[in-house]
Amino acid sequence: MKKGLLEFVLLWLLTAPEMVAQIPTYTTDIQPILAQHCAPCHHPGGLGPFSLLTYEDVVKRGKFVAKVTQIRYMPPFPADREFQHYANERGLSETEISTIQAWVRGGMVRGVQGMGQRAGGRGQGVEGSSTDNEPSALTPLPPARTPDLVLRMKPYGIRGDAREDFRYFHVPMGLTQDIWVEAIEFVPGNRKLLHHSRLMIDSTGTMAGIDGITEEDPRLRDFQKTPLADEFLYGWVPGNDRVTFPDGAAKRIRAGSDLILNIHYSPSAKADQDQSEVRLYFARKPVERVVKxxxxxxxxxxxxxxxxxxxxxxxxxxxxxxxxxxxxxxxxxxxxxxxxxxxxxxxxxxxxxxxxxxxxxxxxxxxxxxxxxxxxxxxxxxxxxxxxxxxxxxxxxxxxxxxxxxxxxxxxxxxxxxxxxxxxxxx
Known part of the structure; x- marks a missing residue:
């Protein structure tokens, strides 16, 4: 009897580490997945509605994260990746989805701080100096590139009359020389009500009077007779916050040009405000091809x-x-x-x-x-x-x-x- 018990204990001691190792932990297994696929949007001030930067952030939404990743609703990428492949495609592998599922089923174990390290170097998002009493934060996101030119529209008071609102805004660019733009970003000042925005370029210097007018204004027809230098510089719709062209390709904007915004606000029964902005990033390498x-x-x-x-x-x-x-x-x-x-x-x-x-x-x-x-x-x-x-x-x-x-x-x-x-x- 004693011999059998001793054998059982020895067997348990030998297999217990392996059994424990099979249970995913946040610091070792989940944190790197979130750092790569979720944190770019789910951080304070980001596109995501909540942050997923800390263990505390994630564990209180663990079951929700498991559900939306299992059904592939998140990370969002609606296009069929078997029909065509894209440079900006995103999505979790079957292994990553299974790891999240196993972590939630296993009780969402936090793990040992500093253990998110894998072969080849330090794991993503692990603060090696953290203690068990400190927040388990992901490694801060790489510093965002500073835009070369920020263009902000004048503050606009959104009507609270429960009607669709289509407005044009004129934003002076102050360009004294031509610029080549390799990335364009639109930052809505009111994500709740802003339905879409179209960015256009005028090089005639005659469109300042379009600022703030509605599509119902009869004066709009006169402005629309003016040929635009670029009728579609960029279009913002939900999810399309920024576009970046390949190296060597860029949009050209001539000196003296101005930005025209065509913004659609959804109906609102309550008056609100918007002051959206456009961020332009200049080409860093010689431009070989013009983007049209x-x-x-x-x-x-x-x-x-x-x-x-x-x-x-x-x-x-x-x-x-x-x-x-x-x-x-x-x-x-x-x-x-x-x-x-x-x-x-x-x-x-x-x-x-x-x-x-x-x-x-x-x-x-x-x-x-x-x-x-x-x-x-x-x-x-x-x-x-x-x-x-x-x-x-x-x-x-x-x-x-x-x-x-x-x-x-x-x-x-x-x-x-x-x-x-x-x-x-x-x-």
Whole structure:
């Protein structure tokens, strides 16, 4: 009896360390995952609604984190990564998802401070000097690059009349020489009410009077007769806070140019404020290619008219081409509103080859991104871009903003619909 007990104890002593080692801990296993995939958005002042920088932050939302990562809702990346690969794609591996699940099931063990170290060097996010009584903070994010030019609109008082509000704002840039811009960032001053923003460039110096006017103002037609130097410098929608062009490629903005913002505010029953800003980052390396914009709109739909009958689930098709010259696509940004369900786009070359561009099977209005290809996609002269988008304008669609469902057509209001594909390209 004693011999059997002794053998059991010895066996337990030999296997216990291995059993313990199989239980994930925050410092060793979870912290590095969050540092890489979550902390860039989930930090104080970041895009995420809460911080995930400390053990205390994470453990109180542990089950929620496990759920949204298991169903791949987070990190958000709606595009199908098997259809096409992108330089800015994100997502957790099966192993990382399983590790988070096991950590939550195992009681969300914190682990020993300073043990988040792996082969090859110090683990991500571990403060080696921490004690058990100190917050288990992730390693601070790398210092953000300081923008070379910050342009801030004048404070605007958002009306509290429960109506859609479309405004134009004129922002002087004060440029005395041409600039080459390799990254553009829009920082909403009111994320709750700001629906979208379009950035344009005027080089005529005649648009100052557009500042603050609404789209309903009859004077707008006169301003719209002025040709713009860049009709689409950049578009902000939820999730698309910043775009960065590849090395050697940049947008050119001429000396004397001014920034024009077209901002859409969602209806609000309460008056509020906004003072959004634009951050420009100048090219650090010699610019070899000029970035241009190609926008496909509802005018490119082949099965006109672009109307969504009430209680219908229509699909629309686009056809653009043949291209007059060879282009190299840098990115694609699809855009629909809340009735959108799916979108797919590809190109067909003159030789009949198919080049996949974007495929989103479950459209999420809250996460619209500029998808940058890993390498520029070459579309030869004569190629054609084809796209299809499906919508659900039924009463059964919980995201339908119209109750009851009504026939919907093109419009910028959130109760209307759109079908856009925006490409950055170089030649």
């Amino acid at each position: 914009t190609l926008t496909l709109t509802e005018n490119n739909v082949t099965n006109q008219p672009f109307q969504l009958p009430a209680n219908a689930k229509p699909t629309f098709y686009m056809n653009y081409g043949p291209l007059p010259d060879t282009v190299r696509l840098l990115s694609v940004l699809p855009h629909m509103h809340r009735l959108g369900k799916s979108v797919r786009a590809f190109a067909i070359t003159p030789d009949g080859n198919v080049i996949n561009l974007i495929k989103i099977d479950a459209w999420d209005y809250n996460w619209q991104l500029s998808y940058f290809f890993k390498e520029p996609l070459v579309l030869p002269k004569g190629a054609t871009i084809i796209a299809e988008a499906s919508y659900d304008n039924t009463d059964q669609n919980p995201l339908n903003p119209n109750r009851p469902a009504r026939t919907v057509g093109y419009g910028w209001n959130s109760t209307d619909e759109m079908m856009n594909l925006v490409f950055y390209y170089i030649k």
